[in-house]
Amino acid sequence: MEDVFFSDGKNLLRIIIATVVSYFAILAVIRIMGKRTLAKMNAFDFVVTITLGSTLSSMLLNNVPVLDGTVAVLIIVSLQYLIAYLAQRSQTIEKKINSTPTILFYNGEFIKEALEKERITKEEVLAEIRSYRLEQLSEVRAVIMEINGTFSVIKKGSGEEPTSLTDLNPGV
Numbered sequence: 001m002e003d004v005f006f007s008d009g010k011n012l013l014r015i016i017i018a019t020v021v022s023y024f025a026i027l028a029v030i031r032i033m034g035k036r037t038l039a040k041m042n043a044f045d046f047v048v049t050i051t052l053g054s055t056l057s058s059m060l061l062n063n064v065p066v067l068d069g070t071v072a073v074l075i076i077v078s079l080q081y082l083i084a085y086l087a088q089r090s091q092t093i094e095k096k097i098n099s100t101p102t103i104l105f106y107n108g109e110f111i112k113e114a115l116e117k118e119r120i121t122k123e124e125v126l127a128e129i130r131s132y133r134l135e136q137l138s139e140v141r142a143v144i145m146e147i148n149g150t151f152s153v154i155k156k157g158s159g160e161e162p163t164s165l166t167d168l169n170p171g172v
Contacts, residue, residue, distance in 0.1 A: 018069075106142045107142075132153040
């Protein structure tokens with residue numbers, strides 16, 4: 001029963017060392033990977049984050065030696081960096097690891113197929129429009145589910161200048 005609160009000094013020292021090493025390793029990873037690491041995540045970033053968390057947890061809880069865990073973290077980070085680098089240079093790879101934005105609402109019409117595909121309700125779209133402080137649906141050109149799962153509500157413009165919707169097919 002005494003192991004619940006304290007096992008031994010050797011194990012406690014190991015946890016302290018593993019925690020300090022992990023802390024500074026994660027700080028270094030964030031600095032190396034840049035601001036993208038702290039931005040809203042897409043599915044790829046989410047998988048990397050979960051994998052890193054699991055690896056660090058195993059290190060801290062004495063399931064994996066600190067050096068082994070550090071090597072695993074370096075491999076995960078290197079793979080993430082490599083894939084992000086390749087995706088930046090290849091649209092094919094970028095499309096494989098990231099989804100594409102989906103138009104859920106366009107020019108006063110809900111896109112039923114898109115809502116079903118993304119498992120989004122009309123009420124969720126309306127709530128998002130309200131969060132942009134818009135009351136009239138006639139003011140809204142489009143509501144888009146972005147690749148990171150967030151919504152963008154695009155107000156109608158004059159229609160004369162280029163728009164941010166040029167890379168999307170509204171399906172209307």
